[in-house]
Amino acid sequence: MADGPRTRVQYRRHRSDHSFNDPSSEAGKEASLARSSEPARSSTPGSAPGTLLSAADVARVVDRMAHQLIERAATGGPASADGGLADLVLVGIPTRGAPLARRLAARIQAFTGTGVDVGTADITLYRDDLRLRGVRALEPTVLPDAGIDGRLVVLVDDVLFSGRSVRAALDALRDLGRPRSVQLAVLVDRGHRELPIRADFVGKNVPTSRSQQVKVHLAEVDGVDEVLVTEATGTEAAQ
Amino acid sequence: MKRHLLEAADLDRDDATLVLDTAAQIDQALAGREVKKLPTLRGRTVVNLFYEDSTRTRISFELAAKRLSADVINFSAKGSSVSKGESLKDTALTLEAMGADAVVVRHWASGAPHRLANWVRGSVVNAGDGTHEHPTQALLDAYTIRQRLGRLDGVRVTIVGDVLHSRVARSNVGLLHTLGAEVTLVAPPTLLPVGVGSWPAEVGYDLDAVLPKSDVVMMLRVQAERMNASYFPSAREYSRRYGLDARRMAALPDDAIVMHPGPMNRGMEIAAEVADSVRSTIVEQVANGVSTRMAVLYLLLGGSPQ
Amino acid sequence: MTTYLIKGARPLGGEPADILVKDGRIAAIGDSLSATGAEVVEAAGLIALPGLVDLHTHLREPGREDAETVETGSRAAALGGFTAVHAMANTDPVADTAGVVEQVWRLGQEAGLVDVVPVGAVTVGLKGERLAELGAMADSAARVRVFSDDGHCVSDPALMRRALEYVKAFDGVVAQHAEEPRLTVGAQMHEGDRSARLGLTGWPAAAEEAIIARDVLLAEHVGARLHVCHVSTAGSVEILRWAKSRGVQVTAEVTPHHLLLTDACAESYDPVFKVNPPLRTDADVEALRAGLADGTIDAVGTDHAPHAVEDKESEWAQARPGMLGLEQALSVVIETMVEPGRLDWAGVADRMSVRPAAIGRVDGHGRPLAPGEPANLVLVDPSARATVDPAALASRSRNSPYAGRELPGRVVATFLKGTPTVLDGKAVK
Numbered sequence: 001m002a003d004g005p006r007t008r009v010q011y012r013r014h015r016s017d018h019s020f021n022d023p024s025s026e027a028g029k030e031a032s033l034a035r036s037s038e039p040a041r042s043s044t045p046g047s048a049p050g051t052l053l054s055a056a057d058v059a060r061v062v063d064r065m066a067h068q069l070i071e072r073a074a075t076g077g078p079a080s081a082d083g084g085l086a087d088l089v090l091v092g093i094p095t096r097g098a099p100l101a102r103r104l105a106a107r108i109q110a111f112t113g114t115g116v117d118v119g120t121a122d123i124t125l126y127r128d129d130l131r132l133r134g135v136r137a138l139e140p141t142v143l144p145d146a147g148i149d150g151r152l153v154v155l156v157d158d159v160l161f162s163g164r165s166v167r168a169a170l171d172a173l174r175d176l177g178r179p180r181s182v183q184l185a186v187l188v189d190r191g192h193r194e195l196p197i198r199a200d201f202v203g204k205n206v207p208t209s210r211s212q213q214v215k216v217h218l219a220e221v222d223g224v225d226e227v228l229v230t231e232a233t234g235t236e237a238a239q
Numbered sequence: 240m241k242r243h244l245l246e247a248a249d250l251d252r253d254d255a256t257l258v259l260d261t262a263a264q265i266d267q268a269l270a271g272r273e274v275k276k277l278p279t280l281r282g283r284t285v286v287n288l289f290y291e292d293s294t295r296t297r298i299s300f301e302l303a304a305k306r307l308s309a310d311v312i313n314f315s316a317k318g319s320s321v322s323k324g325e326s327l328k329d330t331a332l333t334l335e336a337m338g339a340d341a342v343v344v345r346h347w348a349s350g351a352p353h354r355l356a357n358w359v360r361g362s363v364v365n366a367g368d369g370t371h372e373h374p375t376q377a378l379l380d381a382y383t384i385r386q387r388l389g390r391l392d393g394v395r396v397t398i399v400g401d402v403l404h405s406r407v408a409r410s411n412v413g414l415l416h417t418l419g420a421e422v423t424l425v426a427p428p429t430l431l432p433v434g435v436g437s438w439p440a441e442v443g444y445d446l447d448a449v450l451p452k453s454d455v456v457m458m459l460r461v462q463a464e465r466m467n468a469s470y471f472p473s474a475r476e477y478s479r480r481y482g483l484d485a486r487r488m489a490a491l492p493d494d495a496i497v498m499h500p501g502p503m504n505r506g507m508e509i510a511a512e513v514a515d516s517v518r519s520t521i522v523e524q525v526a527n528g529v530s531t532r533m534a535v536l537y538l539l540l541g542g543s544p545q
Numbered sequence: 546m547t548t549y550l551i552k553g554a555r556p557l558g559g560e561p562a563d564i565l566v567k568d569g570r571i572a573a574i575g576d577s578l579s580a581t582g583a584e585v586v587e588a589a590g591l592i593a594l595p596g597l598v599d600l601h602t603h604l605r606e607p608g609r610e611d612a613e614t615v616e617t618g619s620r621a622a623a624l625g626g627f628t629a630v631h632a633m634a635n636t637d638p639v640a641d642t643a644g645v646v647e648q649v650w651r652l653g654q655e656a657g658l659v660d661v662v663p664v665g666a667v668t669v670g671l672k673g674e675r676l677a678e679l680g681a682m683a684d685s686a687a688r689v690r691v692f693s694d695d696g697h698c699v700s701d702p703a704l705m706r707r708a709l710e711y712v713k714a715f716d717g718v719v720a721q722h723a724e725e726p727r728l729t730v731g732a733q734m735h736e737g738d739r740s741a742r743l744g745l746t747g748w749p750a751a752a753e754e755a756i757i758a759r760d761v762l763l764a765e766h767v768g769a770r771l772h773v774c775h776v777s778t779a780g781s782v783e784i785l786r787w788a789k790s791r792g793v794q795v796t797a798e799v800t801p802h803h804l805l806l807t808d809a810c811a812e813s814y815d816p817v818f819k820v821n822p823p824l825r826t827d828a829d830v831e832a833l834r835a836g837l838a839d840g841t842i843d844a845v846g847t848d849h850a851p852h853a854v855e856d857k858e859s860e861w862a863q864a865r866p867g868m869l870g871l872e873q874a875l876s877v878v879i880e881t882m883v884e885p886g887r888l889d890w891a892g893v894a895d896r897m898s899v900r901p902a903a904i905g906r907v908d909g910h911g912r913p914l915a916p917g918e919p920a921n922l923v924l925v926d927p928s929a930r931a932t933v934d935p936a937a938l939a940s941r942s943r944n945s946p947y948a949g950r951e952l953p954g955r956v957v958a959t960f961l962k963g964t965p966t967v968l969d970g971k972a973v974k
Contacts, residue, residue, distance in 0.1 A: 326855060327859060327863075346860070347862075348861060348862040348863060349733075349743060349745050349814070350743065350744075350745070350862075351814075351860045353813070353814040354815075354859075354860060354861075368744070369744050369745075370746075371743060371744030371745075372744065409742070409744060432740070432741035433747060434736070434737045434738035434739070434740060435741055436738075437738040437742075438741070438742070
């Protein structure tokens with residue numbers, strides 16, 4: 001299924017909509033249950049449309065998050081020679097959380113010389129909004145050989161919006177093992193939570209109106225690194 | 240995807256590939272897990288409506304639905320053409336009243352799932368109808384071939400046996416052709432339907448001639464009763480001309496595999512040493528049946544838009 | 546008896562004329578007729594044909610009055626433009642005795658909508674084992690002349706020979722349901738590409754053709770009359786053409802559905818399209834139309850086969866074979882034969898009235914439209930078109946294969962021996 005907001009409007013299931021490389025946006029990733037009350041709220045000021053983060057900005061933000069993760073690993077668990085990094089597992093939520101997790105791991109290795117386990121957890125089969133959104137192709141779920149039991153798992157996603165993706169990811173993790181602790185890292189937090197969920201590591205907080213879309217593009221998926229804010233067009237806003 | 244899965248022709252190449260890819264991802268997601276259960280279809284009701292005994296198919300669908308957390312109702316309606324029970328339509332209306340989201344139907348009459356699809360709002364999945372089709376069997380077979388050989392495009396599949404009465408053969412010919420495989424049917428002429436020439440498959444009578452050119456040999460179950468209707472003279476002659484034994488298996492290319500939809504008649508269409516050989520995928524087929532059917536149920540039910 | 550003056554109808558599609566119907570007969574045909582006290586039927590633009598005669602109708606009474614009765618079937622027939630129908634013998638009890646055929650005949654007289662002509666069974670109980678009392682049925686009040694085990698083939702060649710011979714004594718004819726039973730065990734539809742794909746057991750054309758070939762040779766050998774029911778294949782037409790060229794006394798009928806529909810209908814698995822013999826291929830349909838056009842096939846026989854809903858709303862294999870035909874037969878013939886120019890109105894009268902009446906030896910039907918003849922006639926509006934609605938049919942059953950299909954032609958009025966059974970397209974009673 002397309003990740004784009006079109007899907008929210010039409011709920012189409014045709015193959016032509018199966019573009020997995022559409023720019024990620026929380027509007028598509030997390031079906032908002034809010035409906036007709038939207039236009040009223042859309043008048044609340046958000047960020048000015050345009051490029052929020054450039055490629056260089058994205059790189060800087062990822063570096064900062066990597067440093068924060070190194071620090072957390074060193075302080076959270078039992079003391080160890082590698083600064084707790086062996087205890088850490090970065091689990092990306094497809095689509096863009098997966099390359100983001102790999103980037104964070106690569107930066108951590110660059111900064112510390114120590115490798116970090118990376119995995120992906122597809123949450124599609126754990127979503128609570130399948131009826132609303134229609135089916136989508138599944139993406140791989142791959143965990144490191146050492147598993148996640150007793151470790152510090154950091155879920156990685158591109159955008160945090162309603163929190164429903166994270167809820168689904170927590171359910172998936174429960175079936176995959178029993179981590180010592182689960183934390184959350186997101187590149188962009190745009191607000192409008194519908195569940196009591198917050199991120200432990202945030203690349204950038206972005207005030208938005210609900211009618212806006214935040215699109216994260218990553219080179220691995222989209223060929224370019226950038227974060228955009230756009231205004232949804234007519235029918236999208238009405239949703 | 241269409242709302243129902245009634246026959247292989249309901250799946251175009253993209254749909255069929257999506258089912259296989261989804262099954263593969265499900266397999267991978269569940270591999271090595273202690274809890275082989277997903278919450279995907281929580282609150283959905285799947286009815287297994289079986290007019291014909293088929294424990295293996297029913298269990299496979301039941302497990303698939305349960306692993307996706309659907310509620311499963313087994314409805315065994317053994318009305319036969321002889322003993323007429325409640326009509327199919329009345330049963331359909333009953334299921335409709337129960338709010339079935341999907342009806343998995345096995346029936347002795349060809350086309351019964353098509354009829355059912357007119358009378359229920361949920362998705363109908365054909366789990367084998369008469370001598371017509373058995374599309375999920377074809378999907379699991381295609382999945383197994385892809386898993387073993389890494390591809391389907393251009394794979395040479397030889398289907399051997401009672402094509403005339405085989406729903407497995409009909410579904411496999413259609414689906415494998417859709418997925419780019421080259422299918423050859425081998426059988427005594429009495430067990431090939433008049434009109435088989437219009438199928439997208441080669442047809443031959445000589446098993447030994449096609450074995451060296453086969454990447455996959457799929458043996459169909461042959462019922463000994465066919466002998467009494469003069470489809471062939473004797474079980475021994477059938478076995479000699481169309482059975483797969485060790486000698487014939489040796490004529491296959493090195494990486495070729497041997498498949499059978501089960502249940503097997505060991506010693507009739509397939510020798511025990513072949514069934515138990517490393518080429519045989521018979522046990523994998525059973526396991527793959529569950530993940531393939533999970534994929535089908537997920538794709539049909541996961542997001543039917545309201 | 547009311548006198549009717551039909552104004553401006555075109556007899557057999559010819560020049561408009563007035564037809565005066567009086568005392569059950571055609572009193573006069575001509576320009577600007579007048580008659581004091583006559584009821585005038587405006588018929589400008591309508592075609593006048595002799596009342597249609599069906600050689601092949603299942604009225605289901607006695608036995609399955611839930612599917613059809615002599616009365617409801619007669620009404621359907623009248624609305625279809627028929628004035629005489631042959632009631633097939635496969636009732637319950639089977640019409641294999643004088644008692645049963647007389648009962649059916651009386652029910653037809655009481656209904657008074659068409660002349661119901663009972664067909665007698667060839668063998669006792671349609672079992673194909675020994676001859677029924679054919680002579681007794683011939684001598685009964687029903688005056689049976691057509692004998693048929695329809696639904697079953699008289700497959701025993703010796704028995705068939707005897708039947709052909711025996712009925713010569715009273716100018717009877719055996720109407721054969723041509724189906725070699727050993728070749729059609731479990732058969733569900735025409736055997737070909739579609740049956741192979743649909744997984745429905747095939748009914749090979751050869752099972753019909755083999756019996757027809759055998760029977761024309763038997764008829765030739767014993768010098769008897771043979772009628773072939775519901776011819777359905779191109780090969781059958783060829784065999785009939787050959788037999789007629791040899792002078793064999795063979796006649797044949799084709800059903801409306803075999804003139805119009807093909808085995809493609811089975812793709813839906815909707816048993817409304819299940820019929821015996823089965824719907825065939827495009828090539829067969831073409832050969833049947835050609836055969837009807839050139840007279841190789843003598844008549845249209847409806848094989849009107851009403852079935853209760855529960856016998857059709859089921860799995861294909863479970864459903865009974867057969868479909869309704871009386872009310873749409875003429876429309877189908879217009880669609881398949883008249884509009885394409887393969888048969889003119891005189892041809893329609895010949896194939897749907899004159900020849901079937903002659904085959905069945907039915908007195909007073911299939912006569913010319915001429916002064917002094919019995920006033921059995923039908924007025925047809927050839928320009929009307931309507932979509933078939935099974936719920937609106939007069940038959941007690943609903944298994945019309947034409948549901949939702951638009952067909953040409955409308956029967957405006959039917960007269961049986963001078964009395965209208967249909968006026969303004971509606972049954973009079």
